[in-house]
Amino acid sequence: MVTVTILGAGAMGSALATPAAAAGNRVRLWGTWLDDDLLAGLRAGRPHPRTGAPLAPGVGLHDAGGLAAALDGADLVAVAISSDGVLEVARRAAAAGLEPGTPLLLCTKGFGRRPDGTVDLLPPLIAAAVPAGCPVVAVGGPCKANEVAAGRPTAAVFAGADRAVVAGCADALTTPAYRVECGLDLPGVEAAAATKNVYAIAVGVCHGLTEAGGEPWHDLAAATFTQAVAEMRRLAAALGGREETVLGLAGLGDLEVTSLSGRNRVLGARVGRGQPPDQALAAMAAAGQTVEGAPAARLALELAAQHELDLPLLAAVNRVLDGASDPAAELAAAVLPS
Amino acid sequence: MVTVTILGAGAMGSALATPAAAAGNRVRLWGTWLDDDLLAGLRAGRPHPRTGAPLAPGVGLHDAGGLAAALDGADLVAVAISSDGVLEVARRAAAAGLEPGTPLLLCTKGFGRRPDGTVDLLPPLIAAAVPAGCPVVAVGGPCKANEVAAGRPTAAVFAGADRAVVAGCADALTTPAYRVECGLDLPGVEAAAATKNVYAIAVGVCHGLTEAGGEPWHDLAAATFTQAVAEMRRLAAALGGREETVLGLAGLGDLEVTSLSGRNRVLGARVGRGQPPDQALAAMAAAGQTVEGAPAARLALELAAQHELDLPLLAAVNRVLDGASDPAAELAAAVLPS
Numbered sequence: 001m002v003t004v005t006i007l008g009a010g011a012m013g014s015a016l017a018t019p020a021a022a023a024g025n026r027v028r029l030w031g032t033w034l035d036d037d038l039l040a041g042l043r044a045g046r047p048h049p050r051t052g053a054p055l056a057p058g059v060g061l062h063d064a065g066g067l068a069a070a071l072d073g074a075d076l077v078a079v080a081i082s083s084d085g086v087l088e089v090a091r092r093a094a095a096a097g098l099e100p101g102t103p104l105l106l107c108t109k110g111f112g113r114r115p116d117g118t119v120d121l122l123p124p125l126i127a128a129a130v131p132a133g134c135p136v137v138a139v140g141g142p143c144k145a146n147e148v149a150a151g152r153p154t155a156a157v158f159a160g161a162d163r164a165v166v167a168g169c170a171d172a173l174t175t176p177a178y179r180v181e182c183g184l185d186l187p188g189v190e191a192a193a194a195t196k197n198v199y200a201i202a203v204g205v206c207h208g209l210t211e212a213g214g215e216p217w218h219d220l221a222a223a224t225f226t227q228a229v230a231e232m233r234r235l236a237a238a239l240g241g242r243e244e245t246v247l248g249l250a251g252l253g254d255l256e257v258t259s260l261s262g263r264n265r266v267l268g269a270r271v272g273r274g275q276p277p278d279q280a281l282a283a284m285a286a287a288g289q290t291v292e293g294a295p296a297a298r299l300a301l302e303l304a305a306q307h308e309l310d311l312p313l314l315a316a317v318n319r320v321l322d323g324a325s326d327p328a329a330e331l332a333a334a335v336l337p338s
Numbered sequence: 339m340v341t342v343t344i345l346g347a348g349a350m351g352s353a354l355a356t357p358a359a360a361a362g363n364r365v366r367l368w369g370t371w372l373d374d375d376l377l378a379g380l381r382a383g384r385p386h387p388r389t390g391a392p393l394a395p396g397v398g399l400h401d402a403g404g405l406a407a408a409l410d411g412a413d414l415v416a417v418a419i420s421s422d423g424v425l426e427v428a429r430r431a432a433a434a435g436l437e438p439g440t441p442l443l444l445c446t447k448g449f450g451r452r453p454d455g456t457v458d459l460l461p462p463l464i465a466a467a468v469p470a471g472c473p474v475v476a477v478g479g480p481c482k483a484n485e486v487a488a489g490r491p492t493a494a495v496f497a498g499a500d501r502a503v504v505a506g507c508a509d510a511l512t513t514p515a516y517r518v519e520c521g522l523d524l525p526g527v528e529a530a531a532a533t534k535n536v537y538a539i540a541v542g543v544c545h546g547l548t549e550a551g552g553e554p555w556h557d558l559a560a561a562t563f564t565q566a567v568a569e570m571r572r573l574a575a576a577l578g579g580r581e582e583t584v585l586g587l588a589g590l591g592d593l594e595v596t597s598l599s600g601r602n603r604v605l606g607a608r609v610g611r612g613q614p615p616d617q618a619l620a621a622m623a624a625a626g627q628t629v630e631g632a633p634a635a636r637l638a639l640e641l642a643a644q645h646e647l648d649l650p651l652l653a654a655v656n657r658v659l660d661g662a663s664d665p666a667a668e669l670a671a672a673v674l675p676s
Contacts, residue, residue, distance in 0.1 A: 141561075142556070142557050142560030142561055142564070143557060144554065144556055144557055146554065147554060147555070147556065147557045148557075150553065152553070152554075152555060152557060152558065153555075153557065153558045153561075153666070153670040153674055154557040154558075154561075154674075155557065155561040155564075155673070155674050155675055179674040179675040179676070180675060181675035215488065215490070216482065216484065216485060216490075216598075216599060217485070217490060217491075218480070218482055218485065218595045218598045218599055219480050219481060219482055219485045219486075219490060219491060219492040219493065219595060220490065220491045220492075221594070221595070221598065222480030222493075222587075222591045222592070222594040222595035222598070223479075223480055223491075223492075223493040223587060223591055225590070225591065225594045226480075226493075226586060226587050226590055226591035226594070229585070229590060230585075230586075247567070247568075247585060248564060248568075249560075249561060249564050249675075252563070252564055252567060252590060253560045253561055253563065253564035254560070256559070256560040256563045256564070256594075257556045257557060257559070257560035260554075260556045260559065260560070261554060261556055328491070332491040335493070336491055336492075336493045336517040337493055337517045337518060337519035337587075338517070
């Protein structure tokens with residue numbers, strides 16, 4: 001039994017309370033300055049609006065002003081903040097007394113910018129924002145928040161540089177339903193987790209084509225999926241990750257689940273059905289739906305350029321998001337044999 | 339322009355006439371002794387009942403008794419017969435004058451038995467049934483018959499021992515929509531093509547669980563997909579294939595499309611929704627739906643044992659098909675981290 005503090009009361013933060021509590025820990029859930037309504041609903045016993053599940057029993061709730069209390073004595077801090085807010089929350093946690101040495105379990109997927117403006121994976125950026133010696137452990141694998149919250153069978157991947165720290169995090173959160181594969185390939189898991197959101201948009205476009213015409217475009221979807229895995233391997237390798245990581249739960253497993261459901265798929269499907277991407281993004285934003293894969297597509301393309309990688313499907317996704325007139329043709333040109 | 343003879347007037351046989359004709363060839367479609375009704379419908383100009391598409395224009399139709407005429411002067415013979423009939427058709431083709439040296443483009447997916455009763459991939463069994471020097475070229479990749487027939491974008495993989503023969507087959511059939519990746523890894527493509535049907539049943543079970551309860555089991559589906567690819571790699575390698583083949587269009591690409599739709603997925607989904615597998619198979623058989631993955635599951639397990647491979651998901655699929663009482667638990671035990 002340890003004290004687990006979860007930062008972020010969105011879908012994944014509240015979901016992670018299910019295994020954290022079921023494994024017998026003291027669990028605290030801290031909501032950001034944007035999460036007041038979510039906390040109020042959870043305090044009132046209502047299901048979380050984004051997972052449909054009630055919060056696990058016994059979880060302590062802390063609002064934005066209570067960060068120091070939420071962190072006090074925490075053995076493990078899970079970070080479940082959207083990618084555009086995660087560095088700010090890391091800095092606030094540091095100022096609020098995050099203890100050096102506390103492991104940070106990073107559920108956020110995406111990229112960020114270094115002070116010089118170039119693009120990087122999140123762990124080094126977060127490590128620079130928190131006290132020395134707070135090891136970052138990446139969370140990957142096919143873990144939909146609604147299923148984790150409901151306690152359905154889920155395989156997660158935890159990866160970090162220190163084997164004992166990773167094992168400690170896994171021990172704290174493992175339940176019969178929430179199972180954890182431990183590894184050392186932090187960059188591989190992070191690269192896979194961030195890029196799968198981008199490529200799921202592309203697969204979603206194919207599903208939108210199917211929905212629009214009532215005739216399946218599954219062959220193109222599958223060829224797109226295959227090319228996505230190939231490009232995820234190349235990008236992970238360029239970032240110091242292992243290709244095998246991409247070929248496991250953290251890569252093709254997460255791409256599979258992200259292509260089955262979720263916001264990135266939905267964005268792609270809207271575009272495949274013919275909606276201009278800027279209108280699709282605006283409609284989703286109006287419904288409170290952040291699509292992490294859309295900004296990540298731009299950053300991934302920059303990152304690929306930094307590493308002199310030519311990734312045709314990634315480029316095609318960016319053209320589609322820029323409003324290319326024939327998304328199917330863009331994908332076909334990128335994924336079919338020439 | 340060459341003469342392409344397609345053996346089998348089922349979904350894939352009639353579908354392959356679309357690229358074969360669009361590429362400018364003389365195309366003949368031969369129906370087996372079970373295909374008389376299909377040929378009658380195509381002669382009458384009706385769409386094929388299994389693809390919904392009309393036959394490509396200009397294709398010559400040959401009924402079961404006209405095998406010799408169908409084969410006379412053929413430069414390339416595509417074999418699109420179900421796995422339980424393919425060796426009989428190969429023997430009949432040999433008796434009907436199949437010329438030595440004619441390439442056989444093998445669309446059939448599955449396993450067969452050697453004369454000693456052990457299990458093998460189909461190409462060596464077919465090679466033993468036809469004249470010497472008829473090279474077998476395996477067809478893999480995510481190619482649904484209805485999409486190939488309709489001319490939607492599709493990526494196929496052709497693989498055989500002789501690079502020039504493979505390239506010749508690809509040149510004959512490539513169109514702007516039907517694109518072919520050429521390779522030399524015949525056992526890898528065949529192993530992937532046969533086993534993906536088996537594993538798509540497992541993914542289908544997860545989709546059936548989702549449909550039954552109205553709550554997603556996508557995390558388990560994605561973990562199952564990941565384990566499937568891992569086991570397909572191991573089996574392909576044991577059979578002399580390359581793991582990279584399994585990681586491309588012929589492996590994870592074909593598994594993706596087969597998990598999205600088709601009879602193997604449907605069988606799994608019926609079982610996931612709670613129907614006993616023998617009833618599900620009987621209902622599908624009564625509707626004229628052969629489920630290749632069900633017999634292939636048994637043969638793949640024998641083949642794995644011949645190679646002393648322990649493949650937990652393959653074993654779980656067999657237990658599920660044997661009527662195991664909790665299919666979700668069988669899959670979870672096989673695919674979640676321990």
